[in-house]
Amino acid sequence: MTWKEALADRIPAELAAEIDTFERQIALRRQDKIDEKVFAETRLRRGVYGQRYDNGQRNDGTGPKMLPYPSNGLTKGPETVWDAPGMQRIKIPMGRLTPDQMDTLADIAEEYSDGVCHVTTRQDIQLHFVHLDDTPDLMRRLAAVGITTREACGNTVRNVTACPLAGVCRDETFDVTPHAEACMRFLLGHPDAQDFGRKFKVAFSGCREHACGLVSMHDLGLIAVTRSENGVERHGFETYVGGGLGAVPHQARLFDKFLPVEELLPIAQAISRVFARLGEKRNRARARIKFLVAHLGLDEFKRLVLEERAALPDDPRWTAHLSGEPPEAEQPLRPAAAADGSGSNGFGGWARTNVYRQRQTGYATVTVALPLGDLTARQMRRLASLARRYVGGAVRATVEQNIVLRWVSEADLPALYRELSAVGLGGAGAGTLADIxxxxxxxxxxxxxxxxxxxxxxxxxxxxxxxxxxxxxxxxxxxxxxxxxxxxxxxxxxxxxxxxxxxxxxxxxxxxxxxxxxxxxxxxxxxxxxxxxxxxxxxxxxxxxxxxxxxxxxxxxxxxxxxxxxxxxxxxxxxxxxxxxxxxxxxxxxxxxxxxxxxxxxxFTLGDMGVGECAGEVVSLTEFDLAAAEARIFEAQSRLEEQAVAQADELAYGAMLLGARGLIKSEFIDIGDDPDAIVREFRTRFFDTQVFFDKYAGGKFAMYLFRRHESGPRLAPDAVHHLIEEAQLFLEACHACQARLAARPAAGVPAAAEERAR
Amino acid sequence: MAYHAAALQRFSLKIFAEPASAGVPSTIIPVFHRWIQEGAVPGLLIDVADYTHLVDGPSVLLIAHEANYALDETGGRPGLSYTRKQPLEGTFGERLAVAAAALIAAARRLEHDTSRMTGGGIVFPGNEIAFAANDRLAAPRTADTETALRDALVAFGGRLFGGSNVEVQPLDDPARLGLTVKTVGAVPLATLLSRVE
The missing domain is CATH 3.30.413.10 (Sulfite Reductase Hemoprotein, domain 1)
Structure with missing residues (x-):
């Protein structure tokens, strides 16, 4: 029995397939069939990060020493040794956690990490000292409780953050949670958000005045505002772009005083497209969107975004979250009741700093102050148990590296404090000078x-x-x-x-x-x-x-x-x-x-510093598709060995389509997945123009794709075996073509609007 | 999911310290760093992780490729733990013995290296070792798993403590299966080591 088998009916099919693909990519990298740079970006996009000393060297205090990992030269990225432990970042959108998720986090921290969960400044959870080989099962166990690590790192849309008091805050304009949730779901894996030169961070805040979402330091920051139109109150966002910290911090700039909620997702998509198209790709030190906004000027940036927005075809997902039944709001588990003022030793001091009276009378949000953002697996599990008993699922991680329990009945505060203290989580001082x-x-x-x-x-x-x-x-x-x-x-x-x-x-x-x-x-x-x-x-x-x-x-x-x-x-x-x-x-x-x-x-020494992976590897969409195609051929071979002939045929054909699509993306990013469109565009752009042609074989390898596309599935094992070989040759030709293209002087990728007009 | 002894490679052992001898955990940080310099305990020793700000878990970790050593405060009982990460060869009993040998050797070294510290060093009475299965797939928390592991640990305890007065009790941990193996009276670590090496 494996975790894959044990959890087969509990993991959504899409997530299961993604993790299977990642596992195959690990296998291919082991066989040196994926370039280490491509593999590094692949794992980073799944939150699998490098860690200090993973170059196989460490200064032990007497001088630099080799760490002789048994990796036999195998790497998982440039200068990154395979067996060196790494960090797993786990995206927790808006920091929202359920007790079941907390239990799973505790389990995987114990089994694959060092027994400690770490809350980050983006409401993520991180585990350290994780072996790469364990990551697929770790991801499956997370997926079974509704967590994906997809795009937790790399040049992607990072964890969408939001004020941890959203929905219970006394001062907020409205609850941003459903909008942040919709934004996260929309941008996760969105084709327009896959070709950035650097990461892209989004945050939501319910008000201007408090710290909340830290909007001003984000690539895209949104503050809830309302506007009265014809006597009707409308919800929208004061929208900021181009903020960021890093070595050169930029304050985000006001993009729109009032972006109606129904325009949130299309504008986010349009911004993504402009960033992907015009953002810096070669010099990562200047690749964040803040540099693009500064370079273009806000007005020109805005003009391009609005132009892009106008050209976008309608997408029902833009407003799906605004129509129909409202999402299920958090419900208090226990009846509201006032505290009786009593409490054990230390309760008063703790209540003063760690308890926030919600706008809902009789309820409070409790901050569990975590030293350095850490808690042990046992503490995480016990906190999950307390959350079940006191607040149901209303738990969020915060950007101050703490965890909050929302909807605590005020009458329960003394008992909750006692129980938190009993597991070492009753520390006072949240939000003070000591909460570092x-x-x-x-x-x-x-x-x-x-x-x-x-x-x-x-x-x-x-x-x-x-x-x-x-x-x-x-x-x-x-x-x-x-x-x-x-x-x-x-x-x-x-x-x-x-x-x-x-x-x-x-x-x-x-x-x-x-x-x-x-x-x-x-x-x-x-x-x-x-x-x-x-x-x-x-x-x-x-x-x-x-x-x-x-x-x-x-x-x-x-x-x-x-x-x-x-x-x-x-x-x-x-x-x-x-x-x-x-x-x-x-x-x-x-x-x-x-x-x-x-x-x-x-x-002290600086000798242990390495090359950071925060920036991710800049890998083109073409390289991604070619890598995915390699994995598919590998899978086709496996299926054929298992006598699953039809599946093997489909996989080999799919591999050729992926290879062709990768090349097309170098010119036409919106190609999509339709086989007819891929073959048509490939024929027009690469075959008819002879760009794909081999010096000696001419267009022979392209014919492999055309023939399979036109004649349909092959049923005989020998024919499928032949097809797999053809697919491999086709893919080699794709790589060769891509290398020739890369050697050519750079030509601009047409803007989306121009492309659609062709 | 059912217990699968051959697949149970992730597990931890913890030898308990005399509580009064445990001292301040942060004093162990330089000891572990020195162990890396000297290769003092088995394994590819990588780094030291400081979690002395936490309770109820590892306090100071010596990260190795094959296993982590930790000054451990889980359950409020100080001790030294050895958490296996990479697979070992042999039967489950043989794997337990290899892990126990590494743990006891490290405990001996820790007693020695802390013996000259102000206030005295850590002392391990050597009469109790806790086992925890750290693989919920190979060793789910079921009655069958507990029975099978109990049998294995009775045999292991017999070997470790010379076959006399061995008691195996379940650990109070709802999340994973654990058992302690105890005997009456202190046993020198050198004796324990000689029995499992």
Whole structure:
């Protein structure tokens, strides 16, 4: 019995087929039948990421050492050893989790990972130290509970995020959940969202003022707004484009003050098409849509998008979620009742920071504060059990790396607190200075420079007692600290009040871990402002920086002055001077502790950094289809061996169609799946023009496709065997043709509107 | 799904520490790093993962290709665990013995390497090892699986503890099948190791 067999009737057919295909691609890569770069992008699009030291080398503190994996030279990407453990990112749209899903996450964390689940800053769950060979079964078990890892990474539409309070918030304009859900479903696997030069992030927020969806730092950000037309209130979105953090942060720009809800999906599609067509593909450092918007100018970008929108054929999916029965809303499990005010030790402090009164009287949303976004598999399982008993399925992960339980009857709060505390999840201080966000940093990320998690752990341990006791000055209690291991801002340091990102400084011939101090970012107002770098300080002195800056702010702030206003008022020079003395590093002989990082006794080095996979591999749609065709031929051979002749015939024919389609996509991205259209376009574009012709064989290999297409299925095993061989030769010719095309000077791909007019 | 002994390759063993001796978990981080430098325990040792901020699970992990070693706080009981990831050859009993040998050797090393720490080092009484099946397909949580595993662990316990006063009890874990193998009184780790090597 395998997981594939055991779960066959519980996995949707489409997901099952996708995972089977991925498993075949793994098998083909093992046989070196898929290029490592293509395979890397293939696995990244399924959330299968590389991890630190996967190049087979690690500095153990005495110098760089080889990690002799038994991979025998096999790689799963450029400089990425097959047997090296990796990270699995699991997309959780809007962070919505059910107890059954939480149980499965716990199970797979125990069986395939290190027993710990990690909540990310995009409401995903990540597992670390996962072996590539385990990923198909891991995906099947997730698929059986309604989770896909598809497009969790790579140059795709990443997890769609939304305010975790959507639907229960006291201030929201309307609940964005159904729109975010529809957007996620529409863009997932959409052909127009497959050929980006970089990732594309979408977020929804129910209001402007709070942090919620962090709209301003997104490629596409949507804030719920209403408009009155002829006395009727209409729902829509204030729409932003071109935001993003990274090394060069951009504030998103207002694209439309009011995008009616029925225009959300077509505009998202049109934006995707413009980004795919005109976005940078070669230089990934400038490939996010923010650079395209900046390059074109907002007006021209908008004109192109609207032109694209006007040319799009109607799609019933655009508005399917707006008509018919409204989606089933979350229902409270327990009756609403007021709390009686009693509670065990610590309850009051916890309730003050971790409980949010919902707009629905008698109900609250509870934040389960997770240190560094982590919880053990057992804790995840126990949290699922509490969710079942107290709130049914109303659970969401948050971008602050916590988990919220929604629809808690207020009368249940003391009991829930007791039970959370019993499993180590009753920590207070959610949303305070002690609730620190951190990216994986040098713990597992190939790009990490300094230990963002080590720093966050150290700060948390110093601050959490004060958070629990309510001992922070009110002026600083709600400030946010966010740490990143490098400038790429996965820890979102730009939008923190106190942000830190890892850098290195050379002192007396030694590398010394430092953090650049970034001050004055604005978490509120949907990531309303980005902070400015104010100087680098040794890692080991960052806790003093936090103490000093927050202390000075409390002492020097004017009445009701915000931290952002304070930092602006006193100026960058004064801020730098505030901790200038902390920048000094004692000599290695005087204090070697400065020369290692938090939580890692090894002498600090940059030697373990690798090539990041955040950007994904830029692989054309042609290469994708050719890789998929290879997998299909492999499958055809297997079927023929099993005497499944008809299936083998269909697979071999399908492989040729995929190969032809791949080539067509280099000129005509909207080709679709219709065999007649593929053969017709292939004949027109590649056969009649002789572009496909081999120097010696001419158009012979193309005839294999035409013949099978026209004559229909073959029934005799010998004939199918022959067909498989022909398909293999046809595919070789496709590869050769693609290589010739790639060597030609680049020609522009026609715009969709022009293409349709042909 | 039914129990399939031959397929059960993912499992963990945990040897419990004297609670008072366990000390502060973060002090083990440099010990594990040193183990990587010295190749102190069996396996391709890769990295150390710090989860000392968590309770009820692994606290400090030594990640290896074949298996993970962990200072483990699951259930509030400190100990050293060995979680097998890559397949081993031989019968289930033989695989258990290989894993137990790696675990006990690591526990001995940990006792030794922490013995000079302030406040004393970790001590393993050597009278109890917990087994957990870490494969819900090969070892679903059923009565049949429990019976089969109990038989295997009684035999394993007999070998480990010299055949006397062996008690096998189910672990309180609703999520996966686990059993503890106990004997009365402490047993030196060297003795345990000699019986499974």
């Amino acid at each position: 966000t951190a990216c994986p940093g040098t713990d597992t990320c190939k790009l990490g420079i300094a230990s963002s998690r080590g720093l966050a752990a150290e700060l948390t341990s110093r601050l959490s007692e004060r958070a629990a006791a309510g001992a922070f000055d009110p002026a600083v209690e709600g400030l946010r600290i966010k740490t990143s291991g490098c400038f790429n801002s996965c820890g979102q340091h730009h939008i923190a009040d106190l942000g830190f990102y890892g850098v290195s400084r050379n002192i007396g011939g030694y590398a010394v871990p430092h953090f650049q101090v970034v001050l004055g970012g604005k978490w509120l107002d949907n990531a309303g402002a980005y902070g400015l770098a104010s100087g680098a300080v040794p890692s080991k002195r960052i806790p003093e920086v936090v103490e000093r800056i927050t202390g000075r702010f409390v002492a020097e702030r004017r009445e009701d002055e915000s931290f952002q206003d304070y930092t602006r008022r006193i100026g960058k020079r004064a801020l730098r001077e505030m901790f200038a003395d902390l920048a000094a590093v004692p000599s290695h002989d005087d204090d070697p502790s400065f020369y290692s990082d938090w939580g890692d006794p090894r002498e």
